[in-house]
Amino acid sequence: MKFVDEATIEVIAGKGGNGVASFRREKFIPKGGPDGGDGGRGGSIFAVADRNVNTLVDFRYARLHRAKNGENGRGSDQYGAAAPDITLRVPVGTTIFDAETGEQLFDLDHHNQKVTLAAGGQGGLGNLHFKSSINRAPRQCTPGQEGEQRKLRLELKVLADVGLLGLPNAGKSTLISKVSNARPKIADYPFTTLHPNLGVVRTSPSHSFVIADIPGLIEGASEGAGLGHLFLRHLSRTRVLLHLVDVSSLDPDTDPVERAAADARAIVEELRLYDPALYEKPRWLVLNKLDMVADPAAVKERLCAALNWTGPVFGISALTGEGTQDLIWKLQEWLDAEKAKSHVEQDKADGTYVAEDPRFDDTRSNSES
Numbered sequence: 092m093k094f095v096d097e098a099t100i101e102v103i104a105g106k107g108g109n110g111v112a113s114f115r116r117e118k119f120i121p122k123g124g125p126d127g128g129d130g131g132r133g134g135s136i137f138a139v140a141d142r143n144v145n146t147l148v149d150f151r152y153a154r155l156h157r158a159k160n161g162e163n164g165r166g167s168d169q170y171g172a173a174a175p176d177i178t179l180r181v182p183v184g185t186t187i188f189d190a191e192t193g194e195q196l197f198d199l200d201h202h203n204q205k206v207t208l209a210a211g212g213q214g215g216l217g218n219l220h221f222k223s224s225i226n227r228a229p230r231q232c233t234p235g236q237e238g239e240q241r242k243l244r245l246e247l248k249v250l251a252d253v254g255l256l257g258l259p260n261a262g263k264s265t266l267i268s269k270v271s272n273a274r275p276k277i278a279d280y281p282f283t284t285l286h287p288n289l290g291v292v293r294t295s296p297s298h299s300f301v302i303a304d305i306p307g308l309i310e311g312a313s314e315g316a317g318l319g320h321l322f323l324r325h326l327s328r329t330r331v332l333l334h335l336v337d338v339s340s341l342d343p344d345t346d347p348v349e350r351a352a353a354d355a356r357a358i359v360e361e362l363r364l365y366d367p368a369l370y371e372k373p374r375w376l377v378l379n380k381l382d383m384v385a386d387p388a389a390v391k392e393r394l395c396a397a398l399n400w401t402g403p404v405f406g407i408s409a410l411t412g413e414g415t416q417d418l419i420w421k422l423q424e425w426l427d428a429e430k431a432k433s434h435v436e437q438d439k440a441d442g443t444y445v446a447e448d449p450r451f452d453d454t455r456s457n458s459e460s
Contacts, residue, residue: 096247096324098150099190102209105133105158105174107235110215113166114228125222125229127164130214131171133238134158138187138208140199141180147245150179158209161235164217171214179208184250184328190242200250200328208243212236246324249289251303252426254326256362257335258354262379264288266335266409267304270419294423303329323365330429331373331422334358338390339383348390351378352397375403377418382408 108130115123136158156179162171187197187208197206213236221229255263271290293299305326326332336351355376363370378394381387391406403421407414 096147098147098245099154099242100150100245101155101240101242102136103155103157103240104135104209104211104238106160106237107131107133107212107214108161108163108171109234110217110220110232111164111166112218112230112232115167122227124227125218126166126168127217127219127232128166128168128170129217129220130164130235131161132173132214133161133211133235134174134176135207135211135238136177136179136209138179138181138185138197138199138206140183140185140202140204142183142202144180144182146182147185147247150181150245158211158238160238161211161214163235164214164232168219170217173214174211176211178205181245182247184248186246186248188244188246190244196243209239209241212238248324248328249303250301250328251289252300252330253292253302253422254329254332255302255304255335256326256332256358256374258337258358261335261337262409263304263335266377266379266407266415267302269409269412270415271302292419292422294419298423298427300423300426323362323369326372327366327369329372330426331375333375333377333418335377335379336394337380338378338394339380348393348397351394355394355398373402375405376400378404378406379409381406382411382413 110129111127113125113127115126117123136156156177158177159174161174164171181199183199183202183204185199186195187199187206188195199206215233215235218229218232221231223229255267257263267288267290271292288304290302290304291299292302303326305323334355336355338348338351359370359374376395376398378387378391381390384390387406391404394400395404405414405418405421407418409415
C-alpha cells in the first residue's frame, strides 16, 4: 500500500430538518390544537483514531465527506428522523488542522480517540412548542440549523519511541531489520527508503519499544533537498534519536573520520534549521559499519573528539549484528526510566503522587537483616 502522510479534505455536516406548523383535524374534534413536530438533527462527521489504519491514502481519493440532512417534522406530533452520522477512521498519530487558518484542532494520539469534525445542525421547532394560554393556535415554526462546514488538513506523525537519523546508506534500514520485526527494502544505493518504516523491538516478554526509520537526510534537507525533509515530522513524537554515522569509506583518498564528522555536523544543522524542538531532543551517537574499520576503538575516539561529543556513543555493525544487543538493552533501560519519570510528574500534576515510605523498602530491610 502506498504510504501517504498528508491529505486535505472537506467535511460538510447535515442541515437540521425544519419544524412544521400543523393543527389536529379530526371528526368531532373541531379545536384539536397544534400538533406540528420538530425537524430531525442533521448528520455529524466524526474522526476516530484506529491502530489498524496506517496511512491517509483513502483521503487522497475521497476528499469530500457530506452528511445527510435531518427529516422535516410532520403533523400528528411526528418528529423528523435524525440523519446518520459519518465516522472517518484515521491512523493513530494523525493531527488535524484547519486548512484555511492553519490552526491545530485535534491530535489523535491514542487508539479509539474520537473527535467531532463537523456538528450537524439542530432540527427546527414545530408549532406545538409555541402553544400557550394566550396563543392557543400558534402558527410559528422554526427552520433547521445549518450544519458545520470545514476544510481540514490531515497530517500523520507516526508514534515511535526511538527515531533513526542519518544520511542515505548510513545503515538505518539494515539496523531496524536486524533488531525488530520490520522488513524494509535494503540495497546498496541511496534513498532505498522512500517512506517511514516502523518496527517493534522486543527485549523481553513484557518489554518492548517502537523504532522508526525515515528516508535519509542530506545537506539542504530543511530547504526541501532530498526526501527526508518530507518525513522529519515523524521524529517529533519520539523520545530519543539515534544518529547513525557511517565510519567506513569507499574512497581511499578520504579520511573516514573526517568525512563522518562532517556528515554528522551537517545532519545536526539540518535538524536545527527544520525544528529547534527536534534539535533539542535527546540524541545518541551510533557509529555503524565498524566491521569495515581496522581499528574501531581509535576511530570511535577520534570521531568523538572531532565532534566534541559528550553524550552516549555506541559502536555497532548493523550488518553482522555486533553491538546491537547492547544498544537495544540500553535503549530499553533508558525508555523505562523516562516513562517512569513522566508518570511521576503526571501524578504530581494531578495531585495523586504518594512518596515511597522507606519503612516498606524491601531492599533496605533485607540488607539490614
